[in-house]
Amino acid sequence: MKSEILYPGAFPMVRVELTAGEHIKAESGAMVACSPTIDIESKMEGGFLGALSRKFLTGEKFFFQTLRASRGPGEALLAPTVPGEIVILELDGVNEYMVQKDGFLAGADGIVIESKMQSLSRGLLSGEGFFILKMSGKGTLVLNSFGAIHKIELKPDQEYIVDNSHLVAWSSTTSYNIEKATSGWIASVTSGEGFVCRFRGPGLVYIQSRNPGSFGAWIRQFIPVSE
Amino acid sequence: MSSNALCFGHNHPASGAPCFVQVDAAGLTIIFEFTGGGGDREVVPFAALSVSAGGLDHDHLVVKWTGVQGEQTLYLKDQDAIRAFRQTAPDDLSLHFAQAAELVRQVRQRRRLVWGLALGMFLSTVLGLWFGSDLLVQIAVSRIPVEWEQKLGESAYRDFLAQQEVIKEGPAVAALGEMTQRLTEQIPNNPYKFEVTVVKSDVINAFALPGGHVVVFTGLMKKADSGEEVAGVMSHELNHVLRRHGLERIVKSLGLLTVVTIVLGDQQGLVGMMKQLSVELLTLKFGREQETEADVTGLQLLQRAKIDPSGMIKFFERLSEKDEGRMEWLSTHPMSTARAERLKAELAALPKKSPEPFTFDWKQVQASLGAQPVVAP
The missing domain is CATH 2.30.29 (PH-domain like)
Incomplete structure (x- = not known):
């Protein structure tokens, strides 16, 4: 699987080249265009129960798309639903990433996707929900964000504070705690930050430059109310 | 590698x-x-x-x-x-x-503990609502005035009588009147005015509506061997009314939200809703607990009124032995030997009182109903 980001910026697409017989997983509905040699199948990754738990627990789609180059090599164009950047990560079998539920766009066949339960406080307050996707295995992983993607590199024991709804993905060698944004409870809410995640290295944290929840709240005021 | x-x-x-x-x-x-x-x-x-x-x-x-x-x-x-x-x-x-x-x-332990606590709280809320709802229903019922209950029963009663042939006078009405009189005298602070109606029908049944209307079918009177047996059924039905069992069932069927509304004080909107439900009153089935309660309190009432309580037990036993298609009382009052046994045990625990017989002759009452009395097996 060779991948290339087209039109980097707010409205990117990713072009994926597949050799004959190769297949990749993609978020349901991600395919924009593809060569006629590629077959699109829907697949319940992780079996029926796994798909069911992913659907109900993480809010991810029940089916993933499988794009299979069954009749010879070909390419496919994939795009996320929301405007925002795409990032390509290479997993080497050792590093693992936690990905928030809307962050997954596509992955090579060697990528293993699991739903993972977070601790109660993280589930309630991190803004990611109780379940996140854990990506492991070997191969290319394509993530998407809302807005631009920013990579934070953390040295061992280095700390960084991230607003909870701006998280996209983070490596499993990092750990984080939920904290109030300011020392007081009321100030935490009125500052508009509420809760933040204090990340501790080593590892990488990918954040998005826009907050989908806040954007939704902002855009709601412009939607005409139908009678 | x-x-x-x-x-x-x-x-x-x-x-x-x-x-x-x-x-x-x-x-x-x-x-x-x-x-x-x-x-x-x-x-x-x-x-x-x-x-x-x-x-x-x-x-x-x-x-x-x-x-x-x-x-x-x-x-x-x-x-x-x-x-x-x-x-x-x-x-x-x-x-x-x-x-x-x-x-x-x-x-890991802390995480398990936190999840366990969260799950425990969730479960206890659900269980609390499940078991606490009975208590809520009782509180709600106790807040509904008797007059409303009577109005509700009244409209159901009228609906029912419109299609029935009522026996207005005669030995049967007089006999039931005497039973009612003796039973209600023993109810302290009775807020209800009991009215017993005899309806001509071969159906072996009797029922009570909220507010005090009791309907006895002639079929049941023909089936009974003595006045005490009918008085037993009457006592049972009167206690359904006194314990407001009908109202409990209605409130329960209205749902938890309504119950909470009643408990919190808004009873106005409820009257209209309950009127619509009055038709359902006729097909209302009581719960097993309510039946047991009516049995036991009915037995105690018979004892206080000095009516031989063994008549009630005998009648119940006889009904449970026979399955004769038309015994509707059975469909709403499922008979079991356990039920009769329970009543016997209750009776044994009560102090013995010498029963006073009724003034009427039951065979004559039955004869006035125009049918051969059923011979006991």
Whole structure:
């Protein structure tokens, strides 16, 4: 699987080249265009129960798309639903990433996707929900964000504070705690930050430059109310 | 040889350098992979290492040392490598291992505890609503005035009588009147005005509506061997009214939200809703607990009124033995030997009183109904 980001910026697409017989997983509905040699199948990754738990627990789609180059090599164009950047990560079998539920766009066949339960406080307050996707295995992983993607590199024991709804993905060698944004409870809410995640290295944290929840709240005021 | 660990340090990328860790008697051998073959290797003696637990779920073994390249941190997740490390490491490191393992256990335990508590709270809320709802229903029922109950019963009663042939006078009405009189005299602070109606029908049934209307079918009177048996059924039905069982059933069927509304004080909107439900009153089935309650309190009432309570038990027993298609009382009052046994036990516990017979002759009452009395088996 060779991948290339087209039109980097707010409205990117990713072009994926597949050799004959190769297949990749993609978020349901991600395919924009593809060569006629590629077959699109829907697949319940992780079996029926796994798909069911992913659907109900993480809010991810029940089916993933499988794009299979069954009749010879070909390419496919994939795009996320929301405007925002795409990032390509290479997993080497050792590093693992936690990905928030809307962050997954596509992955090579060697990528293993699991739903993972977070601790109660993280589930309630991190803004990611109780379940996140854990990506492991070997191969290319394509993530998407809302807005631009920013990579934070953390040295061992280095700390960084991230607003909870701006998280996209983070490596499993990092750990984080939920904290109030300011020392007081009321100030935490009125500052508009509420809760933040204090990340501790080593590892990488990918954040998005826009907050989908806040954007939704902002855009709601412009939607005409139908009678 | 595939990587089983990530190494962090100034000379490595922030995402960590994949490496292969080998454990032997000398210490850790860390082999870094480079694309295109042969990589660096670094041998670190055990004495230079410190271990702890880390990572998102505290499931990584973190090994730190200061090497030629400065401070290095190794994140190990591979179970085989961790096991090998633990087994080969000298004793002074095993204490650190124990501490790291203890930390992991604590984190897991705390997480389990928090989830357990959350689940427990959720379950207790559900259970509380489930079992507490009976209490809520009772509170709600107690807040509904008797007049409303009477109005409700009244409209159901009119609906029912419109299609029935009522016996207005005669020995049967007089006999039932006497029974009602003797029973109601024994009810202290009775807020209800009981009115007994005899309806001509071969159906073996009797029922009571909220507010005090009691309907007895002639079929039941023909079936009974004595006035005491009918009085037993009457006493049972009167206690359904006194205990407001009908109202309880209605309130329950209205749902929890309505119950809460009643408890919190808004009863106005309810009257209209209950009027619509009055038709359903006729097909209302009481719960098993309500039946038992009416049985027991009915028995006590008979005792106070000095009516022989064994008539009630006898009648129940006889109904349970026979299954004669038209015994509707059975469909709403499922008979069982257990029920009769229970009543017998209750009766034995009550103080003995000498019963006073009724003034009417039951055979004549039955004759006036125009049918041959059913001979007891």
